[in-house]
Amino acid sequence: MLKLLLSFVFILSPSFAQDSCPTDARGLIKFRNSLIEDYSNGGLSTKSAEKVLSQIDKCYKETPKCFDDLFYYLDKKVNSHKYPMKSTSNLDKSDLTISSIKDLPKEFWGKRDNKGEPESIIFPENIEEIAKKKNWPNVLYKTRGSGGFDSGENLYIVVIPGEDKDIVMQVSPEPDKDSVKNGKKSRPNPAEGIHKSQETLTIITVDKTKVPRVGQLRLLSNGYKVDGVRHYKFSNETSVGDCLSCHSKPFRSISPRGFENIQEDIEEKMSEEEAAKVHAVNQVLTTENMTWGSKIISGKEMRLGPNLNEYWLGWATEKVDTKSDSFLEKCASSRKSFYHYALGSTYEKDFEWDEKQKIDLNKVRSAMNCVECHDGKQQGVLHSNFSSDEVKFKIIVDHKMPPNVALNENERIALYNCLYAQRNEILSHRDENRNNIWEAEGYWMKQTSCRGKQFESANPLKNNSNSEGTSSKGRDI
Numbered sequence: 197m198l199k200l201l202l203s204f205v206f207i208l209s210p211s212f213a214q215d216s217c218p219t220d221a222r223g224l225i226k227f228r229n230s231l232i233e234d235y236s237n238g239g240l241s242t243k244s245a246e247k248v249l250s251q252i253d254k255c256y257k258e259t260p261k262c263f264d265d266l267f268y269y270l271d272k273k274v275n276s277h278k279y280p281m282k283s284t285s286n287l288d289k290s291d292l293t294i295s296s297i298k299d300l301p302k303e304f305w306g307k308r309d310n311k312g313e314p315e316s317i318i319f320p321e322n323i324e325e326i327a328k329k330k331n332w333p334n335v336l337y338k339t340r341g342s343g344g345f346d347s348g349e350n351l352y353i354v355v356i357p358g359e360d361k362d363i364v365m366q367v368s369p370e371p372d373k374d375s376v377k378n379g380k381k382s383r384p385n386p387a388e389g390i391h392k393s394q395e396t397l398t399i400i401t402v403d404k405t406k407v408p409r410v411g412q413l414r415l416l417s418n419g420y421k422v423d424g425v426r427h428y429k430f431s432n433e434t435s436v437g438d439c440l441s442c443h444s445k446p447f448r449s450i451s452p453r454g455f456e457n458i459q460e461d462i463e464e465k466m467s468e469e470e471a472a473k474v475h476a477v478n479q480v481l482t483t484e485n486m487t488w489g490s491k492i493i494s495g496k497e498m499r500l501g502p503n504l505n506e507y508w509l510g511w512a513t514e515k516v517d518t519k520s521d522s523f524l525e526k527c528a529s530s531r532k533s534f535y536h537y538a539l540g541s542t543y544e545k546d547f548e549w550d551e552k553q554k555i556d557l558n559k560v561r562s563a564m565n566c567v568e569c570h571d572g573k574q575q576g577v578l579h580s581n582f583s584s585d586e587v588k589f590k591i592i593v594d595h596k597m598p599p600n601v602a603l604n605e606n607e608r609i610a611l612y613n614c615l616y617a618q619r620n621e622i623l624s625h626r627d628e629n630r631n632n633i634w635e636a637e638g639y640w641m642k643q644t645s646c647r648g649k650q651f652e653s654a655n656p657l658k659n660n661s662n663s664e665g666t667s668s669k670g671r672d673i
């Protein structure tokens with residue numbers, strides 16, 4: 197039936213002539229744009245998706261690499277029933293970067309009576325000493341953020357770098373004895389050692405043999421204590437869903453209390469020695485080109501991570517006014533006060549609009565460029581379910597985003613306000629076809645470069661005589 201439909205389309209459409217199946221970069225980009233336009237002119241419907249897929253099929257035996265996102269999205273729309281549900285619990289062992297306690301260094305093996313097979317993950321009492329000896333970047337720190345899984349602000353992170361994989365483990369040591377009001381102090385002093393931490397161990401592993409690198413996140417919280425020492429039960433259940441709201445990609449850097457861009461009224465700068473430890477940890481955590489991975493089930497790819505067509509914060513089009521002076525003047529001070537408090541609540545502050553401080557709208561305008569880096573390749577996308585608190589933290593509290601841009605406090609508040617005003621404006625805008633403009637423009641389908649090698653083996657081929665390759669393709673391999 198589909199074949200019939202396809203030949204029908206082929207015969208009736210003169211635009212499918214040879215020269216409309218380009219193989220050079222420029223032609224591919226043009227063709228991709230025209231396909232997205234066709235899809236949008238067809239009302240973003242399943243039918244128009246089908247038509248676009250058949251155009252691709254007619255042209256190429258093997259889908260060009262830079263049509264990857266376009267193909268994935270539209271094919272999933274048309275053949276949704278063939279795509280596996282998005283779930284990580286059905287990852288095979290072979291897809292897992294680590295699959296048992298034995299994939300961790302021996303130091304973390306918890307054994308009953310110190311004999312036999314490891315049954316749990318433990319942190320040795322002298323973990324900091326061991327880490328130092330083994331050159332494992334590690335630091336005990338107080339978070340300035342509101343994330344975390346146990347109570348209190350203390351966290352301990354250890355990074356085990358390897359040739360083929362990096363393993364990062366983080367636990368929450370007990371809060372300080374004097375945690376209620378310990379003022380600006382940035383150095384943790386947990387009531388118990390790291391080996392006697394609270395309930396949750398999070399592990400992030402990154403497979404460095406894959407391009408792009410693939411990250412997997414685990415939350416292990418079904419442990420128990422023996423003589424006060426915490427034992428964490430291992431599990432191969434990996435999570436993506438909840439973690440995605442704050443981790444735009446699997447690894448994210450840490451921003452401890454006292455480390456860079458400090459708020460002098462509420463925190464003290466940490467020592468050089470401590471800061472060097474944080475840098476060493478962050479060096480591993482800031483690798484680019486990392487994804488949540490995918491899995492092939494019955495020839496179909498299941499991509500983990502956010503849905504492709506969720507709006508990306510910072511994206512704009514000239515067709516909707518979100519960058520004019522009048523738009524920016526309106527959004528800049530729409531919200532004037534932001535309260536931030538970190539887990540454990542000894543780090544808290546009101547960030548308020550200062551009526552006396554002048555702002556430069558041009559600076560705000562050009563800082564509204566998050567998508568330039570947060571494009572799903574260099575950095576993770578700031579999708580619809582990404583936490584606005586995390587965005588607030590990075591812009592207003594720790595001043596890390598956008599990187600290396602000097603903005604005053606008001607400009608930071610304005611940037612935050614205007615990014616979300618822009619998002620609302622764009623998402624509520626319909627184009628001349630009554631389509632959602634973000635979907636119609638298909639920005640997320642244009643991310644992969646059309647330069648470089650687009651076809652793995654044979655030349656692309658206009659195969660009107662070939663009756664194969666009409667419906668689902670084995671394009672993943």
Ligand code: HEC
Pocket residue numbers: 338339340341342343344353364365366398399400413414415435438439440441442443446447448449450451452481583
């Ligand atoms: C509410 C936001 C939030 C959520 C949800 C969240 N995280 Fe995080 N996570 C953070 C922040 C913030 C940091 C950096 C810590 C800091 O700067 O104080 C972090 C850091 C980490 C780290 C250490 C740094 C790294 O990249 O390895 C691990 C491990 C981690 N998170 C695991 C997880 C896992 C697993 C999940 C899901 C089960 C998760 N997180 C969900 C906010 C969050």
Ligand code: HEC
Pocket residue numbers: 442443444445447448449482509510563564565566567568569570575576578586587590591596597598599611
């Ligand atoms: C020049 C590239 C660049 C631009 C532009 C940029 N970012 Fe980032 N962003 C990064 C890098 C690199 C990291 C990871 C390193 C770090 O956390 O310091 C990051 C991390 C983040 C994080 C932490 C969460 C995570 O998963 O790593 C948030 C939130 C964030 N950026 C928000 C924004 C927002 C909002 C904007 C726009 C106002 C923006 N960024 C613009 C490069 C950029």
